[in-house]
Amino acid sequence: MKISKVFLYDEPSVPEININELGRFIKEKFCVEVEIREQFFSFFKDSTSKIAYELATSKIFNLLAPFEKRTPTSEEIILEENSITNFTNTSNIVMYDGFEFRQIVANTIPEIESRPDKFHLICTNKLTCTYDYEDYRYHGRAVICSNPAIISTTGIIEAPAKPREYYLGMFENMVQGLNLDMMKNQFKGKYLEYHDVKLSEIIKGYAMQALFYYLTGQPFCESKDCRLYNAHWQEDLLHSQLTVSNLCNQHQKILDEITKNCE
Template structure:
């Protein structure tokens, strides 16, 4: 393995995931040192808040343009306020955010053998050249990697029929009814299942760093790139295992 150490950073607003448990899970799996740090932002200086604000997306249908934040926006970042439940969810460009985090990693820790992973509940998105718009992402791989809980909730699609049912809703009570009907079929904020799913994305981030490939085509494998919530539950909660090929690669990495 290229890696000798992984540092997991936690934003205080990410509550559904117990990073200390994830930390021991990963050190058992890869037998390398895993360090858990409470807050990425507390290691940086004041500029980081403005720089993170700068990565907000203004226009979903156009490539990234630098956002000039208001004092209020910067304050939101400083206080690490949870904006994920607000009406207008702030969206961030994942690659721009990654660059921002990279700037604040101490020089002596910017080495190939250390992977930095930031857990956030900010909604990270990437611009897709195929359909010319932004899409939410749960994992922004590379180093530092970003894993977003809101990305896990928003990126893989909910059942098709759910969207169709919603289109025929005319009142808030009807929307409530529909949400009740599909309860449990997709992730929500503060969902306890986020923890196990985060493990899967972290393994994908580590695999990407080690092999250049994060995903697998096999739905039975934890590296499966799930486009549907039901597939995410299947590979990360029900199966929790690897396909033959990836089990072998994992074995080789550990030897």
């Protein structure tokens, strides 16, 4: 598989992404042309009403059951339309089935840009989730690997778990009626927060995972010392993306092979 161009879509509600820096990173690492575009739903604003309806049908209402599409109410459709036209309203976290969300995006992209050599990478603040048949429940996902690929900034924050001690401390403080802010300060820096400046670096690793999946069929690495590591804990995410901030030797060789004829 050879990519001739990457279309990279911004998420203006999360300026910490630093979309221009991300575009330069992808161009440098994968030796590919990158076109930076505005937020996906703004770029394809002619389809706003249709997209709003489809997004409303992709919402998750039962975390313990596989996805079941339902007919949304008019109020739900209006809420979705407002959410994709008003970037500043990010107070409510809504869960969407990741594969349904991905299909909505794919159906919106025109056929001329849907050729296999065109790769679409969408950054969004919407929380994408997938159902796990091992524990029979939905889980938040930071990245949905496909073409188009989805990177959820909310998923980056919420999907990898915080330190175990954080949850124990949270529970103890709640039981004792203590202020939770002091406990949060104790763990500050050990996990990502909303509008965290570290997001600009973290998201590069997820972009690499999405591109590796499309180019090789294997997005993840088993080593924590690689940017392709599929972190389930925030501490592992910070380690692989910030402390290490590189590919392992094996995946660097694969990337070198992919880009060996780069001009």
